[in-house]
Amino acid sequence: xAMMTLIPPEEVAVEDAADIVRARSAAxxxxxxxxxxxxxQTRLVTAVxxxxxxxxxxxxxxxxxxxxxxxxxxxxxxxxxEDYGPGIADIDKAMANGYSxxxxxxxxxxxxxxxxxxxxxxxxxxxxxxxxxxxxxxxxGVR
Amino acid sequence: xxxxxxxxGRILLVSIQEDLTDADTMQFQSDxxxxxAETEALxxxxxxxxxxxxxxxxxxxxxxxVSMARLLxxxxxxxxxxPFVAMTLVEMGRDLIGxxxxxxxxxxxxxxxxxxxxxxxxxxxxxxGDDDLDPA
Numbered sequence: 001x002a003m004m005t006l007i008p009p010e011e012v013a014v015e016d017a018a019d020i021v022r023a024r025s026a027a028x029x030x031x032x033x034x035x036x037x038x039x040x041q042t043r044l045v046t047a048v049x050x051x052x053x054x055x056x057x058x059x060x061x062x063x064x065x066x067x068x069x070x071x072x073x074x075x076x077x078x079x080x081x082e083d084y085g086p087g088i089a090d091i092d093k094a095m096a097n098g099y100s101x102x103x104x105x106x107x108x109x110x111x112x113x114x115x116x117x118x119x120x121x122x123x124x125x126x127x128x129x130x131x132x133x134x135x136x137x138x139x140x141g142v143r
Numbered sequence: 144x145x146x147x148x149x150x151x152g153r154i155l156l157v158s159i160q161e162d163l164t165d166a167d168t169m170q171f172q173s174d175x176x177x178x179x180a181e182t183e184a185l186x187x188x189x190x191x192x193x194x195x196x197x198x199x200x201x202x203x204x205x206x207x208x209v210s211m212a213r214l215l216x217x218x219x220x221x222x223x224x225x226p227f228v229a230m231t232l233v234e235m236g237r238d239l240i241g242x243x244x245x246x247x248x249x250x251x252x253x254x255x256x257x258x259x260x261x262x263x264x265x266x267x268x269x270x271x272g273d274d275d276l277d278p279a
Contacts, residue, residue: 042227111235
């Protein structure tokens with residue numbers, strides 16, 4: 001197999017609603033380049049949309065970094081969304097279905113977790129970071 | 144960005160053609176509701192074939208728009224939900240789209256017409272908006 005080249009990471013500053021669209025489109029592009037199928041691209045883009053919207057809605061300012069972390073066997077896309085807002089007071093509650101302090105459906109965080117293979121969240125005043133990951137076995141012959 | 148709302152007799156057609164910002168989405172909602180009231184539309188078909196992502200916010204706005212339209216008295220059909228969008232919405236774990244759906248605009252229109260006929264106010268369909276019932 002030829003040497004694997006990783007897709008260069010991309011970072012989107014998230015400050016207003018237009019940045020949500022930008023982050024979505026970056027996630028779509030990189031996941032497609034890595035080789036994820038349309039269904040997985042849609043899951044990933046939806047997850048990025050949920051997380052970056054949280055940044056805009058609750059924190060006002062943050063960033064979204066999308067990385068190709070694949071190896072010869074697995075395609076992996078890893079996304080870090082962080083913000084510098086007040087932090088989440090009760091993470092357990094925020095992760096519960098139907099809980100929202102912002103007038104939403106309360107489906108964002110738990111829904112995102114269900115769409116992804118990896119999900120980690122940490123939050124303190126001044127820094128909230130969500131790391132999500134999607135992994136798929138490579139099909140032989142691709143790339 | 145303004146999404147055009149087309150009028151076909153007493154039915155409205157609206158097709159979302161590109162990725163919307165949140166502000167566009169809210170604008171869309173208020174435009175639709177205003178237009179329904181203004182034209183006293185009996186039905187509206189919302190085509191989302193071109194939307195390749197519907198997150199929980201978009202789903203909520205669509206749901207709310209459907210509820211508002213129904214409160215005004217219009218039937219609503221959502222047309223053209225993409226298969227990957229349907230999968231993602233259900234996997235996220237909620238019935239985010241509580242509206243009635245159709246494969247495409249064509250089927251959606253037929254459903255609307257059938258529904259309006261069933262409601263029994265088809266007679267209003269002749270008019271162009273100022274539709275006083277014949278007093279006789």
